[in-house]
Amino acid sequence: MFTTTVSPRFYETDAFGHVNNTVVAGWFETAREPIFRIFSPDMDIRQMSLILARIEVDFVAQIYYGKDVLLKTWIGKLGNSSFVVAHEAWQNDVCVARGQAVQVAFDFATQKSQPIPDGIRAELEKYLVP
Amino acid sequence: MFTTTVSPRFYETDAFGHVNNTVVAGWFETAREPIFRIFSPDMDIRQMSLILARIEVDFVAQIYYGKDVLLKTWIGKLGNSSFVVAHEAWQNDVCVARGQAVQVAFDFATQKSQPIPDGIRAELEKYLVP
């Protein structure tokens, strides 16, 4: 499992006084950075053959400014050309949000999905928690 | 149906050269503003008895900087205390993203969901497209 810690930023709060919901989609993208590194070890993002097809986020509890948030990330499902990344956000030992992202290995030249390369698949499998 | 137009902002693009996926979650929140106004006509947000329980976004096509995006929004489902808001984003006459948001009428005093008030329900029904 990958873990990342984010400190809520003041501009991420909203008029309700808590972290805005849309921010969590950005945090979960941030939590996928280790997966981007698997696809593109030198982080040459423009060469990264990966697209995002779908995201889901469940907002479980309010997220407060002033306390760190732990993001837990793993591979929930590993298909031929696509895979599901699962996320949880925890603050004060409470799960405050859950989510998932469907990522697809993609060939930008042909504009089509492509099988996940074997080396990358082997790496992703290490984080597979079905 | 509600419609809102957004002009992609330069800082909303990412290193792939298109609008970043997480931005769409923010646009769809923006597209729900007319619904926030139904719950709180004077836009006193801190008094608004409404929480967001869940979002989903499907990324259908790349979204480009330099062209407006039309957001179409309607009520997809209307329950007792919760309702589903459906969204589509269109650019250059192409549907580039779809999504939905589950909103819940909420009593902050008791920290519990509550039935959608009748007056608000009648207003939401006008935008119901099952």
Place this chain on the structure above:
Amino acid sequence: MFTTTVSPRFYETDAFGHVNNTVVAGWFETAREPIFRIFSPDMDIRQMSLILARIEVDFVAQIYYGKDVLLKTWIGKLGNSSFVVAHEAWQNDVCVARGQAVQVAFDFATQKSQPIPDGIRAELEKYLVP
């Protein structure tokens, strides 16, 4: 003078209940879009020979959610290779923020500033209000 209207987005508010200050830097970038179009008429941003050297923002009054904001933009100073873009944000007929941006014509190949091309200079001069 260029004018752009932005509707404050809910996620742009912060826990103080108003639009967050850092958001204004993004709005002013958005207000420079017509200037980006002068440098790159087809909005091929990656080919745009322009960098941002400096920004300043003065926060004059609180900016509220629920009311449009008018952004006024003009060229305040036009040098050989650099120019100053001046901005004002108005809400409810009150100037709520002022700012400026120093932009520099830049040759990415040599990584050096370069004179503003004549055709572009002529266009920028139309918006010069010293």
Place this chain on the structure above:
Amino acid sequence: MFTTTVSPRFYETDAFGHVNNTVVAGWFETAREPIFRIFSPDMDIRQMSLILARIEVDFVAQIYYGKDVLLKTWIGKLGNSSFVVAHEAWQNDVCVARGQAVQVAFDFATQKSQPIPDGIRAELEKYLVP
């Protein structure tokens, strides 16, 4: 001096392939969090008697995705009711941005600036580097 480390987030990049300039204004706000804590130790932000009057950012070098950025923050000037916070952002041992923020002690009840309370002033002085 206060130091904070931020990892550039993918959505913070823009179509130029680097971190967007407007993001730095948000990072510098984040770097002022220890100062917010001096004004409001329990981080009850809505009770914090502090407003932001002005920001300046100089963009010195491109900021890349994939490498941490160190934010150095100190008090540059300490007046009666206002003070200047100075910031630098460093990546790969290069100063990539400099900035400052003018903050003002503010009484929201009277909507006027007020002298910085003695206890807070003593704390801020520890970080004063004229």
